[in-house]
Amino acid sequence: MTTTPETSQPETTVLRAVDTAILWDAARGSHAYHHGIDIAFTAAGITHCGPAYSGPVARDVDARGLMVMPGLVNVHAHPTSEPMNKGILDELGSKALYMSSLYEFMPLFRPDAEGGRACVRMGLAELLKSGVTTVADLSVAYDGWLDLLAETGLRVVIAPMYRSARWFTRNGHVVEYEWDETAGEAAMADALRWIDRANQHPSGRLSGMVSPSQIDTCTAGLLRESLSEAERRNIPFTLHAAQSRVEFDEITRRHGLTPIAWLDSLGILGPRTLLGHGIFLDHHSWVHWPTRTDLQRLAETGTAVAHCPTVFSRRGIMLENFGRYRAAGVTLGIGTDTYPLNMLEEMRTAAIVARFDEGNAFAAGAGEVFHAATIGGATALGRDDIGRIALGAKADLVAVDLHHPMMQPRRDPLRSLIYVAAERAVQHVWVDGAQVVRDGTVLTIDYAAAADAVDAAQRRALERAPALDYANRPTEVLSPLSLPVAGSA
Numbered sequence: 001m002t003t004t005p006e007t008s009q010p011e012t013t014v015l016r017a018v019d020t021a022i023l024w025d026a027a028r029g030s031h032a033y034h035h036g037i038d039i040a041f042t043a044a045g046i047t048h049c050g051p052a053y054s055g056p057v058a059r060d061v062d063a064r065g066l067m068v069m070p071g072l073v074n075v076h077a078h079p080t081s082e083p084m085n086k087g088i089l090d091e092l093g094s095k096a097l098y099m100s101s102l103y104e105f106m107p108l109f110r111p112d113a114e115g116g117r118a119c120v121r122m123g124l125a126e127l128l129k130s131g132v133t134t135v136a137d138l139s140v141a142y143d144g145w146l147d148l149l150a151e152t153g154l155r156v157v158i159a160p161m162y163r164s165a166r167w168f169t170r171n172g173h174v175v176e177y178e179w180d181e182t183a184g185e186a187a188m189a190d191a192l193r194w195i196d197r198a199n200q201h202p203s204g205r206l207s208g209m210v211s212p213s214q215i216d217t218c219t220a221g222l223l224r225e226s227l228s229e230a231e232r233r234n235i236p237f238t239l240h241a242a243q244s245r246v247e248f249d250e251i252t253r254r255h256g257l258t259p260i261a262w263l264d265s266l267g268i269l270g271p272r273t274l275l276g277h278g279i280f281l282d283h284h285s286w287v288h289w290p291t292r293t294d295l296q297r298l299a300e301t302g303t304a305v306a307h308c309p310t311v312f313s314r315r316g317i318m319l320e321n322f323g324r325y326r327a328a329g330v331t332l333g334i335g336t337d338t339y340p341l342n343m344l345e346e347m348r349t350a351a352i353v354a355r356f357d358e359g360n361a362f363a364a365g366a367g368e369v370f371h372a373a374t375i376g377g378a379t380a381l382g383r384d385d386i387g388r389i390a391l392g393a394k395a396d397l398v399a400v401d402l403h404h405p406m407m408q409p410r411r412d413p414l415r416s417l418i419y420v421a422a423e424r425a426v427q428h429v430w431v432d433g434a435q436v437v438r439d440g441t442v443l444t445i446d447y448a449a450a451a452d453a454v455d456a457a458q459r460r461a462l463e464r465a466p467a468l469d470y471a472n473r474p475t476e477v478l479s480p481l482s483l484p485v486a487g488s489a
Helices: 113-129 147-153 181-199 220-233 243-257 259-266 294-301 310-313 322-328 343-358 366-381 411-426 447-468
Strands: 013-025 030-043 047-052 059-062 065-068 072-077 132-139 155-162 165-169 173-178 205-210 237-242 273-277 304-307 331-334 397-401 426-431 435-440
Touching: 013 047, 030 366, 065 411, 072 113, 072 273, 072 304, 072 331, 072 343, 113 132, 113 147, 113 435, 113 447, 132 426, 147 155, 147 181, 147 205, 155 181, 181 205, 181 220, 220 237, 220 259, 237 259, 243 259, 259 294, 294 322, 304 322, 304 366, 304 426, 310 343, 322 331, 322 343, 322 366, 331 343, 331 366, 343 366, 343 411, 366 411, 397 411, 411 426
Parallel strands: 013 059, 013 065, 072 132, 132 155, 155 205, 237 273, 273 304, 304 331
Antiparallel strands: 013 030, 030 047, 065 397, 165 173, 397 426, 426 435
């Protein structure tokens, strides 16, 4: 990359002679390839995307050999805990709880405060390296949260989670709930204060989303109040729903309705609502439910689904399927959920799992999952200024090295990026016109130091885990290593 000194005003960066640009075509309602164009932008947004730019320039970038695409929008991530679970939960599921790890194992492996902050730095660095410029951070609020997020340079939608009950298991095959509705109401009030602070943050890159945690841990009243607060603030609303067979059975036991039908009866479904996962609908092969109305309910109400295939496919669970939801008219966004926090690999998994489920090579293509990871995510978050390269849109841009060996041959670079090269070919990233990744290196986060800190945090968490387990099982029993340890030097 070559630049000229920053002397002109306004502070305009120009990507010159972009080899391949993925621009938003509003008339077609789709992205499209363009070749040999200039893209100009400032901190305020994109000011030019077309033939040779002739206006004022502060930074001139030679973009020959680059593919420039819109920054990816990750609609569902848990960066304060999940990076630490690498090597623990990869192949772990509860045998008597439909292979989910939510109830028996995930509560055991939690980072301490220091480890949580290291997880955020590590996870968000990985998102930046994979071309993410906007992320929805579903976390429990902690001191210094907003400033830490702002330091990363990302555009972040905070979703401080709260609930009326906690789940637990005493035996590994029955899930129980401990209710405290008063505590849930207090936690919601605190979450709303965090959201208001995010919306007023001086960085201008933080915003909020109302986030009661899970459908089975929240009362109907808390869900309704939460949606009302989201409507009052004109911000999105998100909720984990239809994410496990255990949850499906619990909601049908309580209400005689599927999770989606129950939310519909409460008035929760709608264009403001983003459901985390939305897997166990009434058509899913595991639930054997007599109706087939859930998918139609989502489509007709404009409810969005955050599709996070990697973590579920690791446990033999899949959404049935991306192509079917898209054909029904459901708004789909992509999220990384746990780990790896790599959106390009998540998109690859989304396409492949859909084809496997459908038994059809055409069930989901690169263009469709790219749409979900950009426009779909933006729509789910109520934004029309991200996830696209267009005049007036935010200057959230990703430059991919077309000369990278894994990007060649170069006939269809988006496919090469998603199916082969992934983050290895991501060269530069800008958020709000500011460069946050240069030559594959994150400029705002010490990635290596964060990874070392997460490793130390995991060791501390592994020491604590047996005391949190209902049977006090040793860590080696809870999560066996992939190979036996025969000895050490």
